[in-house]
Amino acid sequence: LDVNSMKPLDNLCHPVSVIKEAEELAAEAFGAKAAFFMVGGTTSAVQAMVFTVAARGDKIIVPRNVHRSVINAMVLCGAVPVYVDPGAHEELGIALGMQLSDIEAAIRENPDAKAVFVNNPTYYGICSDLRGIVKLAHRNGMQVVVDEAHGTHLSFSDRLPVSAMEAGADMASVSMHKSGGSLTQSAFLLVGGANPIEGSGSDADSVSGLDAKSTVPQDENRAPSIDPAYVRQIINLTQTTSGSYLFLSSLDLSRKRLALHGKELFDKVIDMAEYAREEINSIGGYYAIGSELIDGNEIYDFDKTKLVIHTLPVGLAGIEVYDLLRDEYDIQMEFGDFGNCLAYLSVGDRVREVERLVGALSEIRRRFGKDPIVSLPNNYIAPVVVLSPQEAFYADAEHVAFEKTVGRIAAESIMCYPPGIPVLAPGEKITEEVLEYLRYAQEKGCQITGAEDASLSTLKVVRERTGY
Numbered sequence: 001l002d003v004n005s006m007k008p009l010d011n012l013c014h015p016v017s018v019i020k021e022a023e024e025l026a027a028e029a030f031g032a033k034a035a036f037f038m039v040g041g042t043t044s045a046v047q048a049m050v051f052t053v054a055a056r057g058d059k060i061i062v063p064r065n066v067h068r069s070v071i072n073a074m075v076l077c078g079a080v081p082v083y084v085d086p087g088a089h090e091e092l093g094i095a096l097g098m099q100l101s102d103i104e105a106a107i108r109e110n111p112d113a114k115a116v117f118v119n120n121p122t123y124y125g126i127c128s129d130l131r132g133i134v135k136l137a138h139r140n141g142m143q144v145v146v147d148e149a150h151g152t153h154l155s156f157s158d159r160l161p162v163s164a165m166e167a168g169a170d171m172a173s174v175s176m177h178k179s180g181g182s183l184t185q186s187a188f189l190l191v192g193g194a195n196p197i198e199g200s201g202s203d204a205d206s207v208s209g210l211d212a213k214s215t216v217p218q219d220e221n222r223a224p225s226i227d228p229a230y231v232r233q234i235i236n237l238t239q240t241t242s243g244s245y246l247f248l249s250s251l252d253l254s255r256k257r258l259a260l261h262g263k264e265l266f267d268k269v270i271d272m273a274e275y276a277r278e279e280i281n282s283i284g285g286y287y288a289i290g291s292e293l294i295d296g297n298e299i300y301d302f303d304k305t306k307l308v309i310h311t312l313p314v315g316l317a318g319i320e321v322y323d324l325l326r327d328e329y330d331i332q333m334e335f336g337d338f339g340n341c342l343a344y345l346s347v348g349d350r351v352r353e354v355e356r357l358v359g360a361l362s363e364i365r366r367r368f369g370k371d372p373i374v375s376l377p378n379n380y381i382a383p384v385v386v387l388s389p390q391e392a393f394y395a396d397a398e399h400v401a402f403e404k405t406v407g408r409i410a411a412e413s414i415m416c417y418p419p420g421i422p423v424l425a426p427g428e429k430i431t432e433e434v435l436e437y438l439r440y441a442q443e444k445g446c447q448i449t450g451a452e453d454a455s456l457s458t459l460k461v462v463r464e465r466t467g468y
Contacts, residue, residue, distance in 0.1 A: 051234045071426070
C-alpha cells in the first residue's frame, strides 16, 4: 500500500478515477456537495478552509478558543480575526460556545467580514447553535466554515448534535482519525452547498436587530457559493504531492464502515459514555458532565461521547489525574487541564475499558485525594488584540525575560498541547493573567508548545515602536 501516484491508483492532486470515486462516496456519506481526502491532518483542512474564504486583510468572525491551525492560517494568508469571546463555565473553568447575540453584534460591527468560523463541537463536547449561526451569517452574505475535528461522528447519529453539513455550513474539516477509525493524520475536507435546514428550532430568527432590520427573506442565502474546483486548487498549494496511500486507504475503509454501520456503532459509544458518566458520578467527588448543562445558549448542545471529568472536588488538578492514570494504572486519557480530565470514547473502546477507568478513578480518590480545590486559573483568557496575527508574526521582534513581558505584544503562539488552543497568539497583549496561567501550567507539568524558547525563560515580543 505504500506506493505513490501510479496511473492505476490515481493522483490525489488531480483525481480522475479511484480517488475521485472514493471522494464522491465520502461526500455522499457526510451529506456534502464535495469531499477531499486530506493527508496532512485536519490542520491542513482548516488552513485550506481559511485560505478559501479569506485573503489578506479580509475579516473572519471567529471564537477565540480555536485550534492553533486557525491562527496559523491567518498568519499565512493575512486574514484578520474578529474574535467572539466565549464565556467560561464558572465551576469547570472551560470555554463555552458562542452566543447568537454575540455573533449578531460582531456582524453589525463588521459587515464586511467574509465568514464566520465555528467549533462543532469544542474539545469538551460543547456545541453552539450552529443552525442559528448559519442563518445569521448567510442572511448577511457571510460564509460559515466549521472545525469539526472532534465531530466526525455527528453525521452518523440522531442522538448527537447537528453536523456542519446538516446545518447548512459551507465547509467543514473532519478528523476521521479521531472518532472515525482512520489512521492518524488523515482527514476529510467537506464542501456544503444547501441552505440551512428550515424548522430547526433555532433561536436565530428571534435574535433582536438583524431580522427586524434586514430586507432579505429569512430563507435566502446571500453568501457566495464555494466552488469545489477552487478548493482543490487551494488544497494543492500546501498539501504534499506524494500523498500516502496508507492514509487514503484508511480513509476509504473507515468511511465505508461508518456509511454502513455508523449509527449502530455510535449508538453503542453513546450508551457506553452514559454508563461511564453514571458510574463515575457515583464514586463521589468527581463530576462527569453531561446533557444537564445544556442551556440553549452558550451550551446549546452537548456531544455525549465526550467524557469530561471535573477533578477539583477530589483535590487534584485534571492534569494530575491524567498523569496518575497513565503512570499508576496504564490508562491513557485524551488530555488533562487545570480542573478536568477528558476521555475520548469512540468505536474502538469497550465497556471493560470503561470499567477499568472507573476503578482507577475510585482508587485515585482514595490514595491521592485531598481537600477540594476551590480556585484555579481559567482555561480560557479573553485576549487583548493589538495587531493582526500576520502583522505581529512578521514584525521586528525581540526576546524579553518572561516576567518583564506584561504589556508587550506577543509575536508567537503559546499553548498547552493538547488541546492546542493558544493562550497567547501573535498580536495579543501579554497580561499578568496570561503569565499566571503559564506559570501554573509549567508547575503542573502541562506540555507547553509554540514558544521559540521552550523553557519560557523569555517570550518573543514585537519590538516596541511609536504607536503601540
